[in-house]
Amino acid sequence: MLKLSGEALSKGGSGILNYDVLKNISQKIKICMDMGISFGIVVGGGNIWRGSFGKSMDRVRADHMGMMAIMINSLALQDVLESDGIETRVMSAIEMNQVAEPYIRNKALSHLKKGRVCIFGCGTGSPYFTTDTAAVLRAAEINADIVLLAKNNVDGVYSADPLKFPDARMFANLNYQKIINDENLGVMDNTAASFSMDNNIPIWVIGIDDPENIIKALKGEKIGTMIEK
Numbered sequence: 001m002l003k004l005s006g007e008a009l010s011k012g013g014s015g016i017l018n019y020d021v022l023k024n025i026s027q028k029i030k031i032c033m034d035m036g037i038s039f040g041i042v043v044g045g046g047n048i049w050r051g052s053f054g055k056s057m058d059r060v061r062a063d064h065m066g067m068m069a070i071m072i073n074s075l076a077l078q079d080v081l082e083s084d085g086i087e088t089r090v091m092s093a094i095e096m097n098q099v100a101e102p103y104i105r106n107k108a109l110s111h112l113k114k115g116r117v118c119i120f121g122c123g124t125g126s127p128y129f130t131t132d133t134a135a136v137l138r139a140a141e142i143n144a145d146i147v148l149l150a151k152n153n154v155d156g157v158y159s160a161d162p163l164k165f166p167d168a169r170m171f172a173n174l175n176y177q178k179i180i181n182d183e184n185l186g187v188m189d190n191t192a193a194s195f196s197m198d199n200n201i202p203i204w205v206i207g208i209d210d211p212e213n214i215i216k217a218l219k220g221e222k223i224g225t226m227i228e229k
Helices: 019-034 059-083 105-113 131-141 176-181 190-198 212-218
Strands: 002-004 040-043 088-092 117-121 147-151 203-207 225-227
Touching: 002 131, 019 059, 019 212, 040 059, 040 131, 059 088, 059 117, 088 105, 105 117, 105 131, 117 131, 131 147, 131 190, 147 212, 176 190, 203 212
Parallel strands: 002 040, 002 147, 040 117, 088 117, 147 203
Antiparallel strands: 203 225
């Protein structure tokens, strides 16, 4: 399961999406698929909308708007993947039958067995849950071996924000409990971390500024931060 940062999809561009970034990610996914790897993908929507922008808004409504932003990114990613010859299905946790299939676990498993990439849109379909939680939930449902948590502006988990503290050190390995107890690490929300721990889902935090890291991780190279028991 690949979890992509929404902000990464706009980096270096003048709008909400940067086609060159999408294309680069798509090409790396294709290389991995040629290696025999299957992909489920969850993408964030932070390049378009974050609930924090709507502090005066009803939280549920703001989260639903975020789900729409995720769907925009999901469809954009689908278009680029298919331009590279990768058969793709977008499956939505909220019904929008004109643009995406409804998420049904057995259909997702069928698509994956046929060599298709499944992009899981609209998060969990419920407010109050992040796309990190959606990623680990879908990972459990499709029996994914690992979640690649691809972050923007960072290449792993650090002891402090490396952009503010140059002496911050990157961890090669962490356990779930450390992620849950130390809020300063800022890796993922506690719901996602607790679910991963309870279901023994390994999380590999990598940087997506260089999409080549997807290939490096899946080849087993020592990059980023591995989170497990």
